[in-house]
Amino acid sequence: MPLPLLFAVALAAPGDTVLRNSAGSLLHWDSMPISYQADTENSAGLDQESALSAIVSASGAWTEVQGVGVDYRFRGTQTGLHGGYDQQNVVFFVDEWGGSADLLALTSTWSTDDGTIKDFDMAVNVDNHDWSLAGEPGLDDLQNALTHEFGHALGLGHDELHHEATMYPTAGVGEVDKRDLSQYDVDVAAWLYPASEASEDSGAGPPSSGCDAVGLPSLGAVLPAALLLFRRRKEVP
Numbered sequence: 001m002p003l004p005l006l007f008a009v010a011l012a013a014p015g016d017t018v019l020r021n022s023a024g025s026l027l028h029w030d031s032m033p034i035s036y037q038a039d040t041e042n043s044a045g046l047d048q049e050s051a052l053s054a055i056v057s058a059s060g061a062w063t064e065v066q067g068v069g070v071d072y073r074f075r076g077t078q079t080g081l082h083g084g085y086d087q088q089n090v091v092f093f094v095d096e097w098g099g100s101a102d103l104l105a106l107t108s109t110w111s112t113d114d115g116t117i118k119d120f121d122m123a124v125n126v127d128n129h130d131w132s133l134a135g136e137p138g139l140d141d142l143q144n145a146l147t148h149e150f151g152h153a154l155g156l157g158h159d160e161l162h163h164e165a166t167m168y169p170t171a172g173v174g175e176v177d178k179r180d181l182s183q184y185d186v187d188v189a190a191w192l193y194p195a196s197e198a199s200e201d202s203g204a205g206p207p208s209s210g211c212d213a214v215g216l217p218s219l220g221a222v223l224p225a226a227l228l229l230f231r232r233r234k235e236v237p
């Protein structure tokens with residue numbers, strides 16, 4: 001589909017809990033459900049079925065919330081999934097992480113200049129981190145981290161004011177608190193996605209570009225880079 005796309009600019013200002021793209025538009029999905037696939041193959045020895053369960057539970061945290069019109073739908077596993085703009089929403093594990101080792105996971109979103117999200121990709125860093133599927137001490141809990149990342153995929157940014165928020169920017173090893181949304185997360189999600197409008201289409205179609213290329217558009221509207229980060233909490237002495 002010919003669309004000018006803008007890569008999401010991460011890191012909202014402190015206190016700002018929604019994301020805007022580089023055109024200044026609020027990131028949002030204009031229709032539900034949000035379908036995604038997962039590639040659970042990993043070199044970390046994580047049981048794939050259990051990892052998948054953690055992924056689905058993480059998206060489910062945003063789906064079954066009163067007053068919030070978000071509906072994530074898992075559409076199956078597939079091997080060889082990777083990032084990039086292809087209008088496939090995917091969750092996958094990265095065995096050779098090219099970025100900062102501090103990052104637990106990274107969610108990229110692609111949106112039109114009006115902020116309509118067209119694609120998200122969620123990468124889990126199994127290169128630099130040891131993961132747990134059960135909140136074990138000393139390990140990073142997968143569901144904990146991914147619940148946070150599924151918030152980013154909705155267009156939510158970091159809530160730096162509330163430690164108890166799922167969208168708080170850091171997590172500690174063994175932490176499972178982010179598996180469950182705080183009221184702060186619910187409030188932001190409900191603001192972006194009021195339940196009564198969950199099934200309505202905005203009617204505002206994406207702007208046309210005349211570009212018929214598959215994948216990345218050729219119009220120069222794509223501004224690459226800018227990542228959504230999820231850092232490990234630094235221990236305070």
Ligand SMILES: [Zn+2]
Pocket residue numbers: 148152158169228229230231
């Ligand atoms: Zn984050």
